[in-house]
Amino acid sequence: MKAGRILATAWENLTQRKLRASLTTLGVVIGITAIIGLASLGEGFRLEIRERMQQGFELDILIVIPGSFTTGLGEFTPDEISRVRSVAGAAFTTALMTLPKARLSNEDSEPVNALTVAGVNISELAQMLPERLTPIEGVMPSPEENDTVVLGYKACFLNGTTRLVNVGENVTMQIGTPPLSINRTRRVAAILGKSGTSGITNFDYWAFIPTNMTIDVMQGEEAYNIILVKVSDVEQSEQVAQNIEAVFENPYFISILVPLAFMRQVDRILNIVQIFLMAVASISLLVAGIGIMNIMSVSVMERTREIGILKAIGAKSRMVLAMFLSEAVLIGILGGLIGTLTGYGLSFALSYVLSNFIQPQQSVTFGTSDTERMSIDPVFSFEWTIIAFIFSIIVCIIFGLYPARKASKLNPVDALRYE
């Protein structure tokens, strides 16, 4: 029998048992809906996370520190810094000297706020991180005007609401633990805007002073302990990191944080999560497959006589097999089609609900909060649609195969005798 004729016959057989066929198809529809819905929402979720991470991270900036991130020992010599500056792929480099355990006070107050005082070339740093180092009050000092302080957004507060100092006023920095601490009183040149809570470093609690003032505090020691390297091509981050390592005689002496590698890792994790979700969704398709097997076995039993007649008048086993498999395939195609549509429908509906009715908790840090709405845009993928569709058909064939084979193997005489 011609393939088209077999398909037409299969379709007729399905439509003769409408309720049964629709319920079986419904199982497939639910399975495909779950797979497509989770895949498209999951991909949207991944894109959203990636975008947010790109906002929080300066992806193109490598952070080089001496020792390791846990021990943090050692420092860089000016010679090493200049060698890092000339590394291939490094577009721009600046070095920092941080002095931990510093406290700030104005003329009247007790010293408050444990924070980091960093010796920097402030214009270099601002050039490297323009979005994080934007003054909201005052102006950035020029490198020559090297006797002022730039305060991070939260460093200029005494507590949550009261200002410690304003631009133009003097601030006293107590560096180190008393009695070995050193005090320096300087004029505040600028106060920075919020640099945000996410990201590699949070500059909000930092105070920036010129490098030579730091050297002075350190009694002449030039102890740079952070190098920031802006790479010219983000994708080359790992290569540039290797180039930087090669600059040092002992590569174990330094640690390099490569945000891109971190991003990739997160991406990998999201991938695994998504695969897991799809696997869970696939279970529902499996259940649908078992439903097909069940219904088709019943169908084969009911139609034993019909199969006997077909074989008696000359149908080969292969034709009977094809007839029953076609029914399974039709269910797979129909379920796959409808399931794809409802799957995308569901994911768009869900994303609408997520972005319109559910808002993230307000962040409680310092009044102004980022009340960004959650917005996950489902992603339509042609490939997944095809894959899900084929998967649906394959599942139907696999589970239809057993009953179809059973039907095709029937002996004509026994089948005709069946009541």
Place this chain on the structure above:
Amino acid sequence: METVLKIQSIKKAYRIGKILVPALRDITFEVSEGEFLTIFGPSGSGKSTLLHLIGCLDRPDAGEILIEGVNVLRLSDDRLAELRLNKIGFVFQFFNLLPKISALRNVELPLAITGMPEKESIERAKEMLALMGLETRMHHRPSEISGGEQQRVAMARALINNPKIVLADEPTGNLDTKTGWEIVQLMKKLNREKKQTFIVVTHDPHIAETADRIVYLKDGLIETIKEATRSN
């Protein structure tokens, strides 16, 4: 006349649980081309079993069946299906029509299995139904027509592929005497006109008498084979 069918000492037993029930014990006979043969015998004598074996619906335990000189027992299941499709037409006691499709579709089915284009096969099925006097019934389903009409549809289906041998298992068993007789006359007519070989199982002695030869079967053995007593 040429021998179209040769049955050589075939045996067939059915297994019920642990016991073997012999249905055919040792059957040997030949059928010539164009012959009208009846198989006559009491219930349980093995008539249906024999006809199923001739029709390649089942395989014997021992013996040989030659159709046009070909030993069909050596053929694969697929080849047997082809043989059933092209060389043999089967008419069943209980019609065995597909209930959900029209008479026309039922008759057309064997042609569809051969892969004939639908237009042509429908045309031929219509002609065949017309030959059976069923022009007005072709779009009815089997349940919507009488028993005699159903048996004629079944006959049309058996004949549509122009088979060499037509096998009928008590084709009149479920019909009243008059209708049964009409069916027999129809078969006799086709046998005369188309020179097709007919083997008809019956336990109606009047019908058996119309044949060229009668095979008397009892307890799985041939009792006698009788030549026609009167010329037709």
